[in-house]
Amino acid sequence: MQLAFLNTNLSKETKRKTEKIMSRYKNLEAIIESKKLDLQPKMTVNYQASESQRGNQFYSETEKLALLEMEIEDYVIIKRKLDLVYDSLKPVQQKIWDERYILGRFDSDVYLDLEIPDRTYYRLKKEMIATVADALGYIETEIKMLAE
Secondary structure, eight states: OOOOOOOOOOOHHHHHHHHHHHHTGGGHHHHHHHHHHHHSOOOSOOOSOOGGGSSSOOOOHHHHHHHHHHHHHHHHHHHHHHHHHHHHSOHHHHHHIIIIIISOOOHHHHHHHTTOOHHHHHHHHHHHHHHHHHHTTHHHHHHHHHHO
């Protein structure tokens, strides 16, 4: 049985989505915690008109809280996946992730500081992005879209 090698040829859309998530990696914990604070019951009196008074639209505070809990759960799953991928990367790829996506530095600055050739840098970066995209299920989505 052969191992299937990771496809590093990603569409621009998949690459863009993956890089966006990678750049938010360090902020995910803060986002999760702030959303958990929104779940806390409010003890102050609210004098605003209720949502049910705006029209015939259905509105429920319980429904809103349930949707917020599901959103938090999604963020937690993404954070766990990114933690696993980040920890499994080569140390140089972790440095690339930190420098490029967390600190927002330019590619040329990163590979010059790491003292690696630009071809090696872009190969490592491409592998890293493909690994993250695969972990988040973006490659499977891309394959389904191409099959249709």
